[in-house]
Amino acid sequence: MYGESMLRKLAQRTVPQAAILLYHRVADTARDPQLLCVSPENFAGHMEVLRSRYLPSPLSARESWQPGSVVVTFDDGYADNLINAVPLLRRYLIPATIFVTTGFVGDAKRPYWDELADLFLWSAVLPKRLQLPLNGQTKAWEFGLEGPVDPSWNLLDGTSCARQDAYLVLCDHLRLSATAERVETMALLREWAGRGCANSGERRFLTEQELRRLAEEEDIEIGAHTQNHANLALLSAAEQRSEIVEGRQRLQDICGQPVRCFAYPYGTRLSYARLTQRILQKEGFDCACSNFGGVVFPVVSRYQLPRFLVRDWSADEFASRLAEYLQ
Incomplete structure (x- = not known):
């Protein structure tokens, strides 16, 4: 027979601790071939659902997550994260982490x-x-x-x-x-x-000045996402370390604050390796986010945190999908 304390521990290990949401862009656009955009109207609806039904939590507060905690994250570093998403995050008092690919800052390079x-x-x-x-x-x-x-x-x-x-x-x-x-x-x-590929202007990335403004937001955390949006599993140990460490260093130089969290570009289980996780741990990162579905249980590795990819859903559809995810 299990004692009461043992049953409590087993329950704690099998109850979802949190759901981490993955966004890329918040923008109205007629052109979205990769389905990266959520309209500002729908994003506002999502944030209202989080504020009224769940416990919006920072990624860095993992130790205090509890059932019903939901974490908002963004990948890549598009400018509309600051222009369109941040005002809505402020309105609903939602913290967020934005993972920035440093090679894209200022459109120095384009994805x-x-x-x-x-x-x-x-x-x-x-x-x-x-x-x-x-x-x-x-x-x-x-x-x-x-x-x-x-x-x-x-x-x-x-x-x-x-x-x-x-x-x-x-x-x-x-x-x-x-x-x-x-x-x-x-x-x-x-x-x-016979020409460079001109930027349409619809998909601009953060400038250094905008990234600094983003880092000054009280409830926004900046995370690392490599220098070149690299598929880390294809790189040598030295190349992986360079992508990870130099990308973080540039973020810290621009923002003037430590960067402790990381998101794997692409984020599937084939996009990184155990070696990648060891590098992150050795370099002092607190956690790393993936891009495969799942909720966070207490037993999940902090260097393979699953995320729930969000599309341009209405508030009702978002609420239904999230409720199913966290049931």
């Missing part, structure tokens, strides 16, 4: 998924043919006189033209490429197109 979208999906004219070596084989597309893709198209809609197919194939390829190969492939594409 390949945004650059590919501007090139393949929205540009008015493309050369008629593209041929690229991918994974030891040659991949070719014929674009002919195809015009820009319907702005409402997204990656769940399937493909009906060469532009869409090229975009999805190259996104998948670059997601599984080491940083050097990714840089080389993007350079080949710019050369092929």
